[in-house]
Amino acid sequence: MKSLSVFMKDLGAALKNPKVLIPMFVVLFIPVLYSGLFLKAFWDPYGKMNELPVAVVNQDKGALYEGKQLTAGSDLLNELKKTDGFQWEFVSREKAEAGLKDNTYYMAIVVPEDFSAKATTLLDAEPQPAKIIFEPNEGYNFLAGQIGGSAVKEIKTKVSAKVTEAYTNSVFDKFTEIASGLGEAGDGATKIADGASKLDDGAVKLEDNLLLLTDGTGKLLSGVEPLTKGVADLNTGAVAMESGTTTLADGLQKLSVAHQQLKDGVQQTADGSKQLSNGLQQTVAGTVKLQAGTQSAVDGTVKLQDGTHSVVEGSVKLEAGLTSSVDGSAKLEAGIKASADGSVKVTEGAKAVAQGLQQLAQSNPQLAASPDMQKLLAASKTVAAGNEQLLQSQQQLLQGATALHSGQEQLLQGATQLYTGSQQLDAGVSQLHDGAQQLNAGSTQLLEGQQKLAVGATALEAGGSKLAAGMTEFGSKLNEAAAGGTKLADGGKALEAGTSKLLSGVDQLGSGISTVADGSKKLANGAGELKNGMDELKSGSNELATKLGDAAEQTSAVNKSDSMVQMFAQPVEIEEHKVNEVPNYGTGFAPYFLSLGLFVGALICTLVIPMRESEVVGASRFNRFISRTLSFSMMSLLQSLLAAFVLLYGLGLEVHNVPLFLAFTFITSLSFMWVIQAIVTWLDQPGRFVAIVILIFQLTTSAGTFPLELIPNWMKFFNPLLPMTYSVRGFKAVISTGDYSVMWRDAGTLAIYGLVFLAFTFAYFMTRDLENEAVMKSEQVLTV
Known part of the structure; x- marks a missing residue:
């Protein structure tokens, strides 16, 4: 106490x-x-944030996105006007900088002029983020700058959500287009599947036809061998014919010369007979000259007889050669005709192959883009064009062979007539020889007796006149025969040159047919591979059509709504549960x-x-x-x-x-x-x-x-x-x-x-x- x-x-x-x-x-x-x-x-400093002056500068020029005007800067200002976080003052760039210098503003927020433009690059390969420039006046008040930084981050989140909403609307619009495109792609895939089925059938037919083409080219190649042999025989006959016709032409030329001499002798005989008739005084001299002339005539007729024998023998050889040539040309015509018929089939098959491959490439762009398919298509077109040219050449060759056969038949007829005429000529020459011998005997008899001379001279005069007329006619025929022999020799040369060219063409034809045979075998193998590819294409296109249909159905089920767009724009929402608030x-x-x-x-x-x-x-x-x-x-x-x-x-x-x-x-x-x-x-x-x-x-x-x-x-x-x-x-x-x-x-x-x-x-x-x-x-x- x-x-x-x-x-x-x-x-x-x-x-x-x-x-x-x-x-x-x-x-x-x-x-x-x-x-x-x-x-x-400091009880609630954020409660008076609306009294903190902040400068806001909008320099954004806007941008076009998906055909719509995007004004992200203006949208940002509208959002700021709705909030009272700070005392927003929307000013120019110059006024904002001046306010920061004289401490009128605690901070400045600047929206650059490319803000909207950069916001549209979100889906580009190299997107550029849209920037908001934040300029805190930290020297004036540091905490105000820190508070402003937090506010700017919140503004960034809101603006990002708005930009994302624009992209989300565009993406959902694209979903509708994608669903439609997938549906069309599904229909296209179904058509591809149908086309693949048809191509599969076409590939089977193509393979069968190519097998027939291969078989046909083999037969054609076998048929060309006798044609080649026949053309070689024809060329050999043409060479022999050229030699015979040349010999015939030379003989006829010699015969023409001898005939001219004979004609002169006959003329002299006629003159002598006339002189004999005119005066007996010249009988001795005339009979001497007559004897000499008749002797010359005998010699001439001997030579003429040799020439006619040569003509007969040449005409026989000519007729035999032409007969062989006619047979060879007939075989040639038949072979070329068979080759042309085979070429028609080959050409039609090659065209069918080229058209089938062209349709296949048009129905499948991916297959058309394949290098192997392009090479196969080019090769089929080349084969079709080559067969077309081969067919045209064979048709021309067939026409030439037909004309050759016809000409050789006419030539054979002419040779036959020549042989007949040469036989007649030979008979006449024999008679002429006999007459000459008789004339010689008569001249001898003339020398024996003068009484018989007048009778003989008269007979001689009459016979001389007939002989002169016959010799004139014989000379005309002989000239025609000589001209015909010359033409025949020229024709033989032309025939030999033609058969040589024909032989070369047949060789080329055989080589071309061999090439076609090899190509048809390769085409047949390629058609087999094409058939396998068509099976895979058919299966894959059916699966593609099914998957595209499912994708279109699932994509079309995506329906755009405002809540869904907002969800995409702000997929994460902070649910704050304060512990000990x-x-x-x-x-x-x-x-x-x-x-x-x-x-x-x-x-x-x-x-x-x-x-x-x-x-x-x-x-x-x-x-x-x-x-x-x-x-x-x-x-x-x-x-x-x-x-x-x-x-x-x-x-x-x-x-x-x-x-x-x-x-x-x-x-x-x-x-x-x-x-x-x-x-x-x-x-x-x-x-x-x-x-x-x-x-x-x-x-x-x-x-x-x-x-x-x-x-x-x-x-x-x-x-x-x-x-x-x-x-x-x-x-x-x-x-x-x-x-x-x-x-x-x-x-x-x-x-x-x-x-x-x-x-x-x-x-x-x-x-x-x-x-x-x-x-x-x-x-x-x-x-x-």
Whole structure:
């Protein structure tokens, strides 16, 4: 009781002394000033963001996308006008730069002129992101720039969603086109499958026809061999015919010369007979000349007879050669006709192959693009064109062979007539020879008798006239025969040249047919491979048609709606479940600023309340300890209650439990007060400096603002050693989390701090008397 009386006397003395009472009253508001004013200033800074001036510049020129005008910059401005996040001021670029320089604006947001243009490159091979230029005026206020950065990120998200909505609308429109295209592709694939079936049938027919073509070319090649042999025989006969006709022409030329001489002799004979008739005086001389002439005639007729025999023999050879030539030309005509018929079939087959391959290429663009298919198509066209040319050449050859056969038949008829005429000529020459011999005998008889001369001369004159007429006619026929022989020789030469060319053509024909045979075999093999490919194409096209139909059905099931477009534009939505929600900045910082205010309030109390003295003279050490401790404890109670009530009912701080909040506030204040009391009691003025240093370390290590993990590692060492760490955590528990076990545990830790330092204060009072305190004070004054 005596200890309480000392406290009451000290309290009464303080209340009666305005110099002590007023400072004590002011000190009570120190925690309120620290915690209340700080928290009020930052209670909800985002609630007044609409008063923070921000410049917005729109330089976007817009762009065309899928035939529609995209104005992302204007859309951004419209979105900003709907929100009150900042005090938006839509200005020019120049005004924004000037406002940043004179600190009119805390930040500027600039939409470049290519903002919409770059937004349309999303689906390009190298898309370019649309940029929003953010220019914070950090020198003017750093936190404003940080807050603006967060706001710009939110703006970016909204603009990105708008741009994505435009792309999504375009993509869903494309889905409709894709579904239609897939349906058409499915129909096309069905037609491809039908065409593949037809091509498969055509490939079978093509393979069969190519086998027939191969067989036909083999037969044609076999038929060309006798044709080649016949043409060779024809060429040999033509050579023999050329030799015979040349010999015949030479014989006829010689016969013509001999006939001219004979004609002259006959003319002379006629003249002599006339002269004989005119005068017997010249009979002897005439008979001599007649004998010489008749002898010459005999010799001439002998030569003429030899010539006619040569003509007969030549005509026989000519007729035999022409007969062989006619047979050869008939065989040639038959062979060429058979070859032409085979070529017609080959040409038709080659055309069918080329047309089939052309239809196949037109029905299947991928197959048409294949190099092997292009080579096969070109080869089939070349074979068709070559067979066409071969057919035309064979038709021309057939016409030439027909004309040759006809000409040789006519030539054979002429040779037959020549043979008949040469036989008649030979008979006439024989008669002429006999006549010449008789003439010679007559001339001899003329020499024998003059009486018979007149009769003989008359007969001679008559015979001479007939002979002259016959010789004239014979000469005409002989000239015609000579001209015919010359033409026959020329024809033989032409025939030999033609048969040589024909033989060369037949050789080329055989080589060409061999090539065609080889090509037809390769085509037949290719047709087999084509048949296999057609089977695969048929199967694949059926499967393609089925898959395309399924894809079209599934794609057409995608229906565009506003909710679906918004889902694509913003596929992720943040559903926030706050754990231990803190409604505003003031509530979040209350543990930190309240702890700071209570610590500062306790420190200021040491300036207005005596630390060691008592108004009671002669009070014991223990009574002074109790009086000073109760004084500081009472100040602690008043400070904590005043600060708590101002926060609860002045600022509207919401806590989980008000009584526990008041209790923890008092425990914190009392613990800080006892800690500072002990330090200042022991050290006096230096003790206050130590308390300030402790306060500074607590401000940086108590994790009241930033998380503990973000401070330097060497500072983390002080976190568990200082009491403010536990006061901040305890206030968070009772205000925000409601974890009362943490609060009570931290309250116990603070109580331990207070009791330990209270023990230090007790030790001071129990070890120091008033005289020692006076000496210490004098020493401190002298030191100062």
